Amino acid sequence: MNHLHLLTFARGSALNWALMLCVAGIVLRLFEIFGLGRKTDLAKPRINSPGSGWHTIFSRSLPPQGMLKREPVTYIGGYVFHLGLLTAILFFAPHIELIRSMTRLGWPSLPSPLVDASVVASIIALGVLLAHRLNNPVKRLLSGLCDYLAWTATLLPLLTGYMAYHHLFIEYTLMLALHIFSVDLLLVLLPFTKLFHTFSVFISRWYNGDIFGRKGVAS
Amino acid sequence: MSATLAKGLNSFKEVIDAPIASFFSSCVHCGLCAEACLFYTETGDAQFTPIHKLEPLRRVWREEYTLLGKLGKLLGLSKPLTDAELTEWEPLVYDSCTLCGRCAMVCPVGNDLTYMIRKLREGMSSSGHAPEDLIGATTRSITIGSPMGIKWPAVLAQIKHVQAETGIEVPVERAGADYLVLMSSMEIINFPEYLSALSRIFKQAGVTWTLASDAFEATNSGIQIGASDLAREIVSRIVVAAERLKVKCVISPECGHAFTALRWEGPNLMGKPFGFEVKHILEVLDELHKAGKLKTKGKDKRPLTYHDPCQIARRGGVVEQPRRLLSEVAADFREMPDAGVMNWCCGGGGGVSANSRAEPLRLQVFKHKITQIEATGVQTLITACANCRIVMEEGLEHYHMNIEVIGLTELLAEYLVEDNAP
Numbered sequence A: 001m002n003h004l005h006l007l008t009f010a011r012g013s014a015l016n017w018a019l020m021l022c023v024a025g026i027v028l029r030l031f032e033i034f035g036l037g038r039k040t041d042l043a044k045p046r047i048n049s050p051g052s053g054w055h056t057i058f059s060r061s062l063p064p065q066g067m068l069k070r071e072p073v074t075y076i077g078g079y080v081f082h083l084g085l086l087t088a089i090l091f092f093a094p095h096i097e098l099i100r101s102m103t104r105l106g107w108p109s110l111p112s113p114l115v116d117a118s119v120v121a122s123i124i125a126l127g128v129l130l131a132h133r134l135n136n137p138v139k140r141l142l143s144g145l146c147d148y149l150a151w152t153a154t155l156l157p158l159l160t161g162y163m164a165y166h167h168l169f170i171e172y173t174l175m176l177a178l179h180i181f182s183v184d185l186l187l188v189l190l191p192f193t194k195l196f197h198t199f200s201v202f203i204s205r206w207y208n209g210d211i212f213g214r215k216g217v218a219s
Numbered sequence B: 001m002s003a004t005l006a007k008g009l010n011s012f013k014e015v016i017d018a019p020i021a022s023f024f025s026s027c028v029h030c031g032l033c034a035e036a037c038l039f040y041t042e043t044g045d046a047q048f049t050p051i052h053k054l055e056p057l058r059r060v061w062r063e064e065y066t067l068l069g070k071l072g073k074l075l076g077l078s079k080p081l082t083d084a085e086l087t088e089w090e091p092l093v094y095d096s097c098t099l100c101g102r103c104a105m106v107c108p109v110g111n112d113l114t115y116m117i118r119k120l121r122e123g124m125s126s127s128g129h130a131p132e133d134l135i136g137a138t139t140r141s142i143t144i145g146s147p148m149g150i151k152w153p154a155v156l157a158q159i160k161h162v163q164a165e166t167g168i169e170v171p172v173e174r175a176g177a178d179y180l181v182l183m184s185s186m187e188i189i190n191f192p193e194y195l196s197a198l199s200r201i202f203k204q205a206g207v208t209w210t211l212a213s214d215a216f217e218a219t220n221s222g223i224q225i226g227a228s229d230l231a232r233e234i235v236s237r238i239v240v241a242a243e244r245l246k247v248k249c250v251i252s253p254e255c256g257h258a259f260t261a262l263r264w265e266g267p268n269l270m271g272k273p274f275g276f277e278v279k280h281i282l283e284v285l286d287e288l289h290k291a292g293k294l295k296t297k298g299k300d301k302r303p304l305t306y307h308d309p310c311q312i313a314r315r316g317g318v319v320e321q322p323r324r325l326l327s328e329v330a331a332d333f334r335e336m337p338d339a340g341v342m343n344w345c346c347g348g349g350g351g352v353s354a355n356s357r358a359e360p361l362r363l364q365v366f367k368h369k370i371t372q373i374e375a376t377g378v379q380t381l382i383t384a385c386a387n388c389r390i391v392m393e394e395g396l397e398h399y400h401m402n403i404e405v406i407g408l409t410e411l412l413a414e415y416l417v418e419d420n421a422p
Helices: A003-034 A051-059 A072-091 A093-103 A112-135 A137-142 A145-165 A172-192 A194-214 B003-015 B018-026 B055-065 B067-074 B083-095 B102-106 B113-126 B132-143 B152-166 B185-189 B193-205 B221-225 B228-245 B256-270 B281-290 B320-329 B356-365 B367-376 B386-398 B408-414
Strands: B179-181 B249-252 B277-280 B300-306 B330-333 B380-383 B404-407
Touching: A003 A172, A003 A194, A003 B018, A051 A194, A072 A093, A072 A112, A072 A145, A112 A137, A112 A145, A145 A172, A145 A194, A172 A194, A194 B018, A194 B102, B003 B055, B003 B083, B003 B113, B018 B055, B018 B113, B055 B067, B055 B083, B055 B113, B083 B113, B083 B356, B102 B113, B113 B221, B132 B221, B132 B228, B132 B356, B152 B185, B152 B193, B179 B228, B185 B386, B193 B281, B193 B404, B193 B408, B221 B228, B221 B256, B228 B256, B249 B256, B249 B281, B256 B277, B256 B386, B277 B281, B281 B320, B281 B408, B300 B320, B300 B367, B300 B408, B320 B330, B320 B408, B356 B367, B356 B386, B367 B386, B380 B386, B380 B408, B386 B404, B404 B408
Parallel strands: B179 B249, B249 B277, B300 B330, B300 B380, B380 B404
Antiparallel strands: none
């Protein structure tokens, strides 16, 4: 199998299977959550505000009072990484083309040097966050094999994408195939690791906002 | 596996619901919850990280309610929880968590860790892994009627004392009253001025109220230890009395967790909405003030600050009321740093103050409250929870600080305009 065959497989069958596993995994995980149900709260709410859950989905994206000062590395590293990753996924022209070819949906891209810079920032942030995880006693205590697996699976698409774009080290077609394989791996792991927070974060934040909101507290 | 461990594991399984599953699914192990927890910030000990305290519940969730966890269990890749592990976790679940909810306000993925710890305690207690002191307090609540062993004759004695002091009748078993007043053990034993202040305020406001001989105690150890069946029994006494006396509203006293137990958990424990309202005393006083029925004269000139009890402010939504009331009677009110919904716990909530094993740790973490108070430069601290009050009085005494702690109801009564003062 030459490099082109490998690339064809990576963005053909492998990507299709990865997408199918990812979607099936997400559906399963959502079922695992919602299938457990939630008892109706019989306590009269202080304010009847179904919007409090939605409010928290957005408000929790900002650091609460005093927290940025207490944990600047986690917050700043987290913002840089997430924004960089989102920029690369959603605003790199070839990615938009791929999405357009699969869904017929498209949108304007950002200039490639800007996306390139965001990828570099994201990779650096991942490195800083890993160092912080290894050095911070709390993070180290909480971390297990799955945390490092999720970190690696997130880094690989960024790193291989950067190397493919800059034609570094190995032949471009092979590097592009490796990049897409790393995306395939990420898609398969997403539902079954902590990467699932990509989806569940909206649910957990909503519940948090709803629980607090019924008591009249904006969380 | 012992029968109690099996019972505990079943409890763990029963309490896991969709919110808990979403919380565990979302956790990215960022550790930010530790930075909001008094027990971590004051000790630097990573084991006090809130999400780490939930590890037993997380393992049950993963093994019982996720496909990968079930596969792991089937293949022998995961170990079932043991009695030894739960024994090891007991101090983390009970001694170093006050259910204050501060971590739930900062978790970036929105995990309500307090909601989870409350549920975790259900399994801990039913598996026989609750602190002896909390077991004792809960047993006294069920058998005697109060966690501190107080019986109605002790309340009667206080009523007589208050009547003699104020010249105002303290109504008992008065059907059709506007309010059924509850007290906490701490108020009955340590702060009798609460009942005295209420008598005077209610007389002046012209509202009707009553005490009930079989439902005077508001505190609920069943909530703290995590035993819903016992918590329900304790709440039911109040519900029965409120329905018998046909009151419009039950007033939760200056006690944080009593408010949570009755206002938020009560209807769920009973399985039906209440036919009466439940209000914290500060809400009632604020309403009376707004209606022009609570008039004060003069202001306290001492610099004052206010400690927001966690269950009343962050977990109860009573934040503005104490400030409005204080603005009427305090000439020099100063907010402490992080006041309001982000206030730091006194360190004794959630049953910690009733757990003698936790005392050294509680006193250690009280240093944060000292920092907050010192930032205001006051010598007088106001609060609205008898448990916070006693915990802070003990802490201030321990650190040789000359700070007076006063209940807000009592402070208001000091400046009450009385038509027929004795």
